Amino acid sequence: MKFATMPDGTKDGRLFIVSRDLTRIEPAKGAHTMQELMERWDEVEIQLEMEYEAVNNGLGGGFEPAAALAPLPRAWQWLDGSAFDSHGDLMDKVFGMEDKFKPPFPYMYQGVSSKFYGPTQDVKFPTEDDFIDFEGEFGIITDEVPLGTSATDARKHIRLIVQINDWSLRRIAPLEMKSGFGWVMAKPPCAMAPIAVTPDELGDAWRDARVDLPLNVWWNGEKFGAANGYAMSVGFDQLVAHAAYSRDLVAGTVIGSGTVSNETYREVGSSCIAERRGIEMIDEGEARTAFMRFGDTVKMEVFDADGQSVFGAIDQKVVAA
Amino acid sequence: MKFATMPDGTKDGRLFIVSRDLTRIEPAKGAHTMQELMERWDEVEIQLEMEYEAVNNGLGGGFEPAAALAPLPRAWQWLDGSAFDSHGDLMDKVFGMEDKFKPPFPYMYQGVSSKFYGPTQDVKFPTEDDFIDFEGEFGIITDEVPLGTSATDARKHIRLIVQINDWSLRRIAPLEMKSGFGWVMAKPPCAMAPIAVTPDELGDAWRDARVDLPLNVWWNGEKFGAANGYAMSVGFDQLVAHAAYSRDLVAGTVIGSGTVSNETYREVGSSCIAERRGIEMIDEGEARTAFMRFGDTVKMEVFDADGQSVFGAIDQKVVAA
Numbered sequence: 335m336k337f338a339t340m341p342d343g344t345k346d347g348r349l350f351i352v353s354r355d356l357t358r359i360e361p362a363k364g365a366h367t368m369q370e371l372m373e374r375w376d377e378v379e380i381q382l383e384m385e386y387e388a389v390n391n392g393l394g395g396g397f398e399p400a401a402a403l404a405p406l407p408r409a410w411q412w413l414d415g416s417a418f419d420s421h422g423d424l425m426d427k428v429f430g431m432e433d434k435f436k437p438p439f440p441y442m443y444q445g446v447s448s449k450f451y452g453p454t455q456d457v458k459f460p461t462e463d464d465f466i467d468f469e470g471e472f473g474i475i476t477d478e479v480p481l482g483t484s485a486t487d488a489r490k491h492i493r494l495i496v497q498i499n500d501w502s503l504r505r506i507a508p509l510e511m512k513s514g515f516g517w518v519m520a521k522p523p524c525a526m527a528p529i530a531v532t533p534d535e536l537g538d539a540w541r542d543a544r545v546d547l548p549l550n551v552w553w554n555g556e557k558f559g560a561a562n563g564y565a566m567s568v569g570f571d572q573l574v575a576h577a578a579y580s581r582d583l584v585a586g587t588v589i590g591s592g593t594v595s596n597e598t599y600r601e602v603g604s605s606c607i608a609e610r611r612g613i614e615m616i617d618e619g620e621a622r623t624a625f626m627r628f629g630d631t632v633k634m635e636v637f638d639a640d641g642q643s644v645f646g647a648i649d650q651k652v653v654a655a
Numbered sequence: 656m657k658f659a660t661m662p663d664g665t666k667d668g669r670l671f672i673v674s675r676d677l678t679r680i681e682p683a684k685g686a687h688t689m690q691e692l693m694e695r696w697d698e699v700e701i702q703l704e705m706e707y708e709a710v711n712n713g714l715g716g717g718f719e720p721a722a723a724l725a726p727l728p729r730a731w732q733w734l735d736g737s738a739f740d741s742h743g744d745l746m747d748k749v750f751g752m753e754d755k756f757k758p759p760f761p762y763m764y765q766g767v768s769s770k771f772y773g774p775t776q777d778v779k780f781p782t783e784d785d786f787i788d789f790e791g792e793f794g795i796i797t798d799e800v801p802l803g804t805s806a807t808d809a810r811k812h813i814r815l816i817v818q819i820n821d822w823s824l825r826r827i828a829p830l831e832m833k834s835g836f837g838w839v840m841a842k843p844p845c846a847m848a849p850i851a852v853t854p855d856e857l858g859d860a861w862r863d864a865r866v867d868l869p870l871n872v873w874w875n876g877e878k879f880g881a882a883n884g885y886a887m888s889v890g891f892d893q894l895v896a897h898a899a900y901s902r903d904l905v906a907g908t909v910i911g912s913g914t915v916s917n918e919t920y921r922e923v924g925s926s927c928i929a930e931r932r933g934i935e936m937i938d939e940g941e942a943r944t945a946f947m948r949f950g951d952t953v954k955m956e957v958f959d960a961d962g963q964s965v966f967g968a969i970d971q972k973v974v975a976a
Contacts, residue, residue, distance in 0.1 A: 408731065408905075410769035413839060435833035443836040444765045448731035448905035460803055460901055481976050482781055503901060512756035515764040516837020518734060519900045579840045580781055580824060584729075584769035655802050 335386045337494070337530045338646075339368050339403045347403045351382065352529055353389045356643060360385060360394035368406045368475075368530070372586040375477045375493055399646035404450035404526035405496055406475060406586060412447035412524070414471070414500060414590035415440055415573045417566035421595035421605075424612035428621075429508040440568045440576045443516040445500075447588065451525035453648045457501055458655040459522065459628075465504035466626040466652055468553075469593040470605030470634045472545045472563045473498045474570045475530065479583035488574035489543060491583075495536065497527035497549070497636055497645040498590055504608050504625060524590075527634070527645035539638060543569030547644065549594045551605050552633040553626075558610075559603030561596045605634075626652050656707045658815070658851045659967075660689050660724045668724045672703065673850055674710045677964060681706060681715035689727045689796075689851070693907040696798045696814055720967035725771035725847035726817055727796060727907060733768035733845070735792070735821060735911035736761055736894045738887035742916030742926075745933035749942075750829040761889045761897045764837040766821075768909065772846035774969045778822055779976040780843065780949075786825035787947040787973055789874075790914040791926030791955045793866045793884045794819045795891045796851065800904035809895035810864060812904075816857065818848035818870070818957055818966040819911055825929050825946060845911075848955070848966035860959060864890030868965065870915045872926050873954040874947075879931075880924030882917045926955075947973050 338359060339347040346367040350359040363385055364378030365371035371378065385393075416422050417440060426432045451457060459466050475494040483491065500521070507520035533540045539547045545563035552558055568576075573589050594605045600617075604610045611621035626632075635647040659680060660668040667688040671680040684706055685699030686692035692699065706714075737743050738761060747753045772778060780787050796815040804812065821842070828841035854861045860868045866884035873879055889897075894910050915926045921938075925931045932942035947953075956968040 410729065410731070411767065416836070431835070434835065435830075437830050437834040439830075439840070441834060441836050442839045444767065444839060446732065446765065446902050448908075449903070458802065464901070481779065509756075509758050509760075511835035513758040513762055514752070514755065514832035514835065514837070515737070515762050516835070518763045518765060518898060519760070522901045577839060580785070580843045581767050582770070587769075 335382060335532045336535060337362070337368065337405055338397070338399070338528050339405050339407060340401065341403055345408060347407050351385050351389050352397055353394065356399065356529065356646065357397055358389055358394035359397040360389045369586045372475060372477050372493065399528040400454045402528035403452040405528070405530035406450060406526070406588060408449055409447040409586050409588050410584045411587040412445045413442050413577050413587065414445055414592060415442050416592035417568050417573065418592055418595035419567045420565070420597045420599060421593045421609060424609050428608060428612040428615060440573055441592065442573065442576060445517070445521045446523050449523045451523055451650065453525060453528045453646060454650065455525065456651045456653045457525065458653050459503070460655050462627055464506055467502045467504050467607045468632040469500040469502055470549045470551050471498040471500050471590045471593060472549070473588055473590040476574060476583055476585070476587045476589065478585040479574060479578045479587065481578055481580065481582045483575055483578045485571040485575040488571045491574060492533060492543065492570055494530040495533060495545060496530045496588070497634065497648065499525040499632065499634055499648050499650065500590060525648055525650055527648045529646045531644060543571040547636050547638065548602070549605055550635050550637070551603070554630055557603070559605050561594045561599065561602050561605050563591065563594050565596050566591055628652055628654050656703060656853045657856060658683070658689065658726055659718070659720070659849050660726050660728060661722065662724055666729060668728050672706050672710050673718055674715065677720065677850065677967065678718055679710055679715035680718040681710050690907045693796060693798050693814065720849040721775045723849035724773040726849070726851035727771060727847070727909060729770055730768040730907050730909050731905045732908040733766045734763050734898050734908065735766055735913060736763050737913035738889050738894065739913055739916035740888045741886070741918045741920060742914045742930055745930050749929060749933040749936060761894055762913065763894065763897060766838070766842045767844050770844045772844055772971065774846060774849045774967060775971065776846065777972045777974045778846065779974050780824070781976050783948055785827055788823045788825050788928045789953045790821040790823055791870045791872050792819040792821050792911045792914060793870070794909055794911040797895060797904055797906070797908045797910065799906040800895060800899045800908065802899055802901065802903045804896055804899045806892040806896040809892045812895060813854060813864065813891055815851040816854060816866060817851045817909070818955065818969065820846040820953065820955055820969050820971065821911060846969055846971055848969045850967045852965060864892040868957050868959065869923070870926055871956050871958070872924070875951055878924070880926050882915045882920065882923050882926050884912065884915050886917050887912055949973055949975050
């Protein structure tokens with residue numbers, strides 16, 4: 335199934351079912367909001383499957399993905415991993431932290447979840463001097479996950495897959511990291527692509543609890559990267575289990591992969607500017623690519639083997655707060 | 656004004672006004688839940704002031720603080736500081752991190768906010784081997800705070816003061832800290848004392864956006880500490896401004912002081928076990944006090960100059976998940 339949340343004047347918006355080809359939508363009957371769906375998934379799944387079938391057979395009105403909110407416009411919990419080692423290794427090099435401690439568990443921090451930007455909302459920042467950067471990621475949304483859930487059991491709690499732009503301020507990020515407390519200032523709200531999909535919609539591209547598809551990124555209209563989501567050193571199942579080690583995960587918990595990155599980044603490109611700068615530092619002795627300026631845009635979109643957009647496009651402009 | 660949230664079968668509970676002497680409560684008329692109050696404070700303040708007056712004059716039923724939920728049973732955002740330098744310095748010593756980077760901004764991380772334990776709820780942990788510890792803190796709850804709010808302007812957004820037990824797993828905490836990502840596993844949900852109070856209720860004890868009162872802590876019935884809340888190196892106003900640097904703070908954001916600690920900890924005692932262990936390491940060459948076992952209890956309560964309980968008592972038992 336595919337879902338989107340459309341504006342209705344409330345903070346949570348109205349949940350819609352989206353046709354497989356992303357052309358039509360119909361208000362979801364089983365749940366009014368995405369949060370409600372995540373809380374009542376088992377109760378309403380069959381009804382929604384029937385509705386999805388009907389939408390695929392012609393029911394519903396036209397769909398404007400650019401008008402959508404984030405599929406989950408606000409969440410009780412957003413936990414972001416950093417599961418692509420080629421990204422982490424480069425970042426350590428860029429920040430001079432190569433001999434940093436490597437923990438015996440997945441990287442993860444908790445970020446702001448009271449707001450996820452919609453796919454085409456402008457993103458505001460206090461100043462260009464904070465080194466504004468995008469980060470293309472995949473993410474998942476869980477139903478309620480009990481404390482102590484294993485990675486194997488975690489798979490059935492991964493109800494939806496989403497595509498995320500995790501905005502970052504690179505001037506502040508390494509300082510907050512060195513403080514040991516993780517990020518607050520360096521991590522404003524993220525954005526989500528308009529459509530959330532169930533794992534079965536990805537077919538063979540949902541493999542080992544990872545998304546085996548390239549994440550295409552354009553910066554000011556120029557292609558910037560197309561790294562594949564499969565290269566995670568731990569799958570989303572392990573990230574869920576890690577997050578649930580000492581807490582119950584509330585229904586509607588969003589967990590991110592961290593910036594999608596491949597070891598072949600010189601060929602496939604990157605999902606954030608900091609990574610390209612890291613490559614430049616290694617190859618050319620210094621970073622040449624500057625961070626974003628007010629007015630800059632970033633677009634991110636994922637296509638399946640048939641060329642069909644999977645999550646719709648994130649297409650955002652950076653503006654002054 | 657004083658507020659409590661009583662169970663009504665919903666996740667958010669029902670907001671009540673509490674009499675100044677904590678003997679009577681009456682359902683709040685202006686707002687059904689604490690979250691709603693934080694979103695509509697300006698609209699409903701006068702009505703609630705009138706109701707508070709009536710409750711102080713005899714309106715309302717009896718109040719059982721031990722039956723209350725947390726004043727805000729779940730929040731969209733929980734940001735915890737570490738503003739007591741004598742605690743931070745000791746922790747660095749205990750964890751061998753004395754030459755750790757000191758950031759040019761307040762320490763702060765984002766923690767789980769989808770649940771705050773009520774004051775007498777049992778707290779579950781996966782194992783005793785994770786070094787279970789309590790942390791006595793003060794906290795504040797804000798209304799909506801715009802991105803870029805100054806510390807001076809932040810004061811008027813501090814609507815309520817609360818008392819918090821920030822549960823911690825000390826075996827994991829230093830490892831997560833060294834990872835640079837902050838804490839996820841080491842920080843299960845916190846608990847709140849039953850009563851939230853407006854700053855004016857503290858009188859002179861609300862000073863420089865700090866709580867100038869001792870936080871009394873008992874572990875298994877034995878007095879453990881009574882450190883004063885005034886010793887924060889930055890006030891709550893500065894913590895709010897820090898949190899709002901690059902994000903709007905959603906109404907109902909909870910911000911913590913970090914573990915209350917005084918430089919005179921040998922006399923006043925501590926608000927967490929790790930600190931006592933740190934003192935033992937310095938004074939006696941090794942930590943002798945063990946962390947908590949299943950079945951252990953911790954009680955925390957704050958009294959004003961007249962001996963009146965300010966927030967009611969946190970009184971929790973540690974149990975196996």
